[in-house]
Amino acid sequence: MVKRIARKELVEMLRDGRFRVLSAAVLAVSLLSLAVGWKHYADVSRQHAAAQAATRDQWLHQTKKNPHSAAHYGVYAFKPKSPLAIVDTGVDPYVGVAVWLEAHKQNEFKYRPAQDRTAVGRFGDMTAAETLQVLVPLFIVLMTFSAFAGEREQGTLRQLLSLGVEPRDLAVGKAAGIGAALGLVLLPSAVLGVTALTLTSDGGFLSGKPTRAALLVAFYLIYFAVITAVSLGVSARARSSRLALVVLLSFWFANSLVASRVVADVASWLHPTPSAVEFQKAMDAELNKPEEMERRLDRRKAELMRQYKVETVDALPVAFSGVSLQEGENHGDEVFDAHYGRLFDTFDRQNTVYQLAGLVAPMLAIRSVSMGLASTDFQQHRHFITAAEGYRRLIQRTMNDDIMAHPTRTAYLAGRELWEKVPEFEYEAPAASWVLGNTRWSIGVLFAWLVVAAFWMSRPLATAML
Amino acid sequence: MLEAIDLSKKYGSQIALERLNLTIAPGEVFCLLGANGAGKTTTINLFLNFIDPSGGTARINGLDVTKKPLETKRFVAYIPEQVMLYRNLTGLENLEYFTALAGHEYSRAAFIDLFRQVGLPEGAEDRRVSTYSKGMRQKVGIAIAIAKKAEALLLDEPTSGLDPKASNEFSALLKQMSDRGVAVLMATHDLFRAKESGSRVGIMQHGRLVATMSTADIGHADLERLYLEHMHD
Numbered sequence: 001m002v003k004r005i006a007r008k009e010l011v012e013m014l015r016d017g018r019f020r021v022l023s024a025a026v027l028a029v030s031l032l033s034l035a036v037g038w039k040h041y042a043d044v045s046r047q048h049a050a051a052q053a054a055t056r057d058q059w060l061h062q063t064k065k066n067p068h069s070a071a072h073y074g075v076y077a078f079k080p081k082s083p084l085a086i087v088d089t090g091v092d093p094y095v096g097v098a099v100w101l102e103a104h105k106q107n108e109f110k111y112r113p114a115q116d117r118t119a120v121g122r123f124g125d126m127t128a129a130e131t132l133q134v135l136v137p138l139f140i141v142l143m144t145f146s147a148f149a150g151e152r153e154q155g156t157l158r159q160l161l162s163l164g165v166e167p168r169d170l171a172v173g174k175a176a177g178i179g180a181a182l183g184l185v186l187l188p189s190a191v192l193g194v195t196a197l198t199l200t201s202d203g204g205f206l207s208g209k210p211t212r213a214a215l216l217v218a219f220y221l222i223y224f225a226v227i228t229a230v231s232l233g234v235s236a237r238a239r240s241s242r243l244a245l246v247v248l249l250s251f252w253f254a255n256s257l258v259a260s261r262v263v264a265d266v267a268s269w270l271h272p273t274p275s276a277v278e279f280q281k282a283m284d285a286e287l288n289k290p291e292e293m294e295r296r297l298d299r300r301k302a303e304l305m306r307q308y309k310v311e312t313v314d315a316l317p318v319a320f321s322g323v324s325l326q327e328g329e330n331h332g333d334e335v336f337d338a339h340y341g342r343l344f345d346t347f348d349r350q351n352t353v354y355q356l357a358g359l360v361a362p363m364l365a366i367r368s369v370s371m372g373l374a375s376t377d378f379q380q381h382r383h384f385i386t387a388a389e390g391y392r393r394l395i396q397r398t399m400n401d402d403i404m405a406h407p408t409r410t411a412y413l414a415g416r417e418l419w420e421k422v423p424e425f426e427y428e429a430p431a432a433s434w435v436l437g438n439t440r441w442s443i444g445v446l447f448a449w450l451v452v453a454a455f456w457m458s459r460p461l462a463t464a465m466l
Numbered sequence: 467m468l469e470a471i472d473l474s475k476k477y478g479s480q481i482a483l484e485r486l487n488l489t490i491a492p493g494e495v496f497c498l499l500g501a502n503g504a505g506k507t508t509t510i511n512l513f514l515n516f517i518d519p520s521g522g523t524a525r526i527n528g529l530d531v532t533k534k535p536l537e538t539k540r541f542v543a544y545i546p547e548q549v550m551l552y553r554n555l556t557g558l559e560n561l562e563y564f565t566a567l568a569g570h571e572y573s574r575a576a577f578i579d580l581f582r583q584v585g586l587p588e589g590a591e592d593r594r595v596s597t598y599s600k601g602m603r604q605k606v607g608i609a610i611a612i613a614k615k616a617e618a619l620l621l622d623e624p625t626s627g628l629d630p631k632a633s634n635e636f637s638a639l640l641k642q643m644s645d646r647g648v649a650v651l652m653a654t655h656d657l658f659r660a661k662e663s664g665s666r667v668g669i670m671q672h673g674r675l676v677a678t679m680s681t682a683d684i685g686h687a688d689l690e691r692l693y694l695e696h697m698h699d
Contacts, residue, residue, distance in 0.1 A: 001566075008552070008559075155548060155550030156550045156552060158544070161514075161516070162539060162544035163564060163567045164538075164540055166536070
């Protein structure tokens with residue numbers, strides 16, 4: 001019976017002029033957003049690969065110089081783009097794509113596309129994720145608001161219920177029919193997207209990320225099921241299709257457009273972060289503590305003289321300048337870890353608020369999961385920052401170790417042999433299971449919405465529906 | 467068979483139906499007459515279990531409609547004042563859909579045969595019902611009842627707004643249904659049609675069945691006089 005109802009819903013919808021116009025619009029926007037995303041991904045990936053190769057080449061071909069000068073010469077680390085960023089660019093445009101790795105400093109990320117945009121530019125962007133999170137729910141609302149309310153107004157609902165049709169079967173059948181119609185609209189985009197990703201990815205199908213892609217599709221399907229169930233539930237209870245439309249448009253507006261901004265403000269209020277100036281000032285104050293450096297250096301001197309059984313620093317078999325530089329790095333690392341750690345932990349707490357707010361607006365839940373699976377959320381940005389900072393510290397240690405190993409009264413110069421000791425920077429993104437762990441609240445919230453909305457939609461309502 | 471045993475419905479202190487006792491045997495056509503608000507549609511809604519009774523029982527083929535809501539609906543077909551169909555589907559698609567949801571499947575040829583049986587013109591089956599007249603839609607309602615093999619028929623002013631020719635055709639179809647042993651309960655304002663089509667007639671007033679009579683025992687004029695007496699009360 002459910003299959004029969006679903007088929008009839010699909011046929012009716014396909015013959016409905018509203019469906020044809022709306023589906024054409026959704027299809028056009030989703031194809032366009034995918035095409036733009038794919039072009040951006042292809043361009044940026046190519047540029048990143050070229051830039052990463054160039055920075056390595058510059059590092060290896062730098063002239064002979066003191067290793068500490070080389071440490072200041074530095075390298076760039078470019079955050080690799082995930083193929084699924086075609087679908088969801090997440091926070092990437094706001095957090096930057098490259099970081100300059102040099103001595104003494106943990107630099108901030110550079111090259112934020114959002115910085116280069118005009119004031120109205122942000123309104124022109126419509127990523128595939130935004131299409132799926134904002135436009136498709138609107139499409140679902142417009143196609144379902146009259147599913148029950150309209151039938152009640154037309155009188156067909158009485159006819160159906162007089163046949164002995166279970167309201168639950170009717171609701172599930174209608175949901176399946178709407179799902180099939182939605183599938184017809186989104187299938188071309190999905191096929192095109194997978195094809196584009198397959199053709200673009202260097203490492204084969206989705207660059208070895210089919211699990212993430214499959215999960216992304218699955219979670220979006222859950223989100224659409226939630227919106228469909230909520231819409232059908234409202235339509236079954238509203239006194240008129242007009243009232244159903246007003247209620248559902250209000251829900252869509254609050255869920256898709258308002259919740260994100262309000263919750264971001266609430267999260268910032270609950271877990272405030274310092275301004276960039278305050279943050280830098282506090283960190284500089286800790287870094288520039290001469291007495292702390294003197295204490296550390298005195299302790300290190302004593303350790304080394306004891307270790308090598310000498311009376312003066314000049315008598316050490318290692319260059320103390322290298323030791324001193326490394327101590328400076330160690331001190332800086334502790335300060336960076338403490339300050340950035342606190343800042344990022346605050347971001348994490350804000351993120352938890354954001355994820356839990358999905359209980360009120362399911363879009364917040366799917367947004368977190370989508371960014372996570374596309375490798376464009378802040379957690380994965382932090383993962384990359386940690387990896388890049390680790391690489392920076394490796395460079396510093398390699399350079400300082402080399403200085404220590406060359407105690408000389410004349411200027412010491414190193415060459416390509418040392419530069420090659422620093423391995424090329426390679427970043428491995430975390431596994432899908434890591435992402436699922438980070439977005440567990442959002443996933444839980446999505447499933448909770450699905451269960452509650454499905455129950456609400458399918459509750460027998462025979463007398464209330466008439 | 468349709469049975470109402472002390473069937474009552476109240477909305478707060480307002481009585482919509484009071485202790486209705488009625489049995490409609492297979493093949494019998496019982497016409498309920500009465501002014502608007504007399505309780506005719508309430509009776510039909512109670513048999514369809516669209517509303518819960520405040521007291522008493524409505525039974526179809528011996529089953530209580532509140533205890534066996536889905537089973538009892540398998541035996542009954544309902545034709546309202548306006549049979550509402552899906553405008554974007556053809557007549558045949560509508561018939562197929564409603565019949566399938568009632569648990570019956572037929573071939574296309576069998577459905578077309580049903581269309582002819584109820585007097586729908588050739589080609590009507592493949593036209594969208596948005597082009598159908600009210601009379602045609604009522605006939606599709608009868609076709610659904612036949613396809614469903616209904617043993618009882620509940621009609622709520624089915625000929626209201628039909629032209630005389632369409633009304634006559636509809637009455638002929640009703641006669642065919644009763645000849646097949648279908649128990650029919652029809653709420654109507656149409657005294658002439660009630661006298662012509664009904665085996666018995668009941669007059670309702672303020673939720674009570676105040677008079678019942680066999681149509682064979684009463685003439686048109688007497689029925690009209692009796693009806694008006696109760697209308698003016």
